[in-house]
Amino acid sequence: MPFALDPRLAGDTHHLASLPLCELLLMDNALLPWLILVPRVSVTELYQLSAEQRRQLDDETTAVAAFVAGAFAIDKLNVAAIGNVVAQLHVHVVGRRRDDYAWPGVVWGRSERTPYEPNAVAELRSRTATVLAGERATTREAR
Amino acid sequence: MPFALDPRLAGDTHHLASLPLCELLLMDNALLPWLILVPRVSVTELYQLSAEQRRQLDDETTAVAAFVAGAFAIDKLNVAAIGNVVAQLHVHVVGRRRDDYAWPGVVWGRSERTPYEPNAVAELRSRTATVLAGERATTREAR
16 A cells, blocks of 8 residues: 555645655644654554664654754754554654743643744755755665 | 662652663553653763664663553553653653543643552563563674
8 A cells, every 4th residue: 555644644744855764744833843754654653663664763763853953942852653643653853942832741732833934844844855865875874 | 970760750650670771660650551761871862872772772662662552452652752841861651542531632741640559560560571571682682
């Protein structure tokens, strides 16, 4: 069965890039940097991935987390696979600030949203491309 | 500096086991199966771990997640590194049911708690020991 992004995930986000294992999405909320990795797999739990898929997801999540930590003024990263509402396996990488709207609580279940300006999405897509190029290169070297 | 468990984590949990990288804790809340892995490291973000530490944490988290999924009647796993309140790096593995007190919301920030009976903790410690023995064996084989 070909991979299809869950419509709810698609509707809440902008597509940033396709990584070797994951689609990389940007939650449409300019209030904080909130990226989502969606592995192109059919299982719904991390532990159901193959060892190779887990390694690859870990590498891609690490690259995205390092990008968010380096590109934004944040105090903490929140990294989570929850999936209670959208079952399709996806990993949140959220950059948190001590003065953001939900701190120290979590962002899931909160409704605050400010949509991105189109220019801001395009700029983020361009900035992530650099990181992703590095991740692709690393992946190739590891093979 | 020797590893010291954050006092707040220690106060909220029971110690289940020491894994090769992590201390495995049980949140003292019998309402759902909620385990916590605490790597014996000083960094506070997953992406700051070495590649070897990330692999090991991933293996241990996977073993714990598979244990929770197999030992309890659950509908979904929530796996998360948050750390907004307790900065010490720790990974939650929470077994969720569609009829639990927080579903479909997340458990973080909720105060519902029912402490475990001592016998129940001892039984869980014994059951996890089997899983952990397997994880240790796998780790040895991989070396």
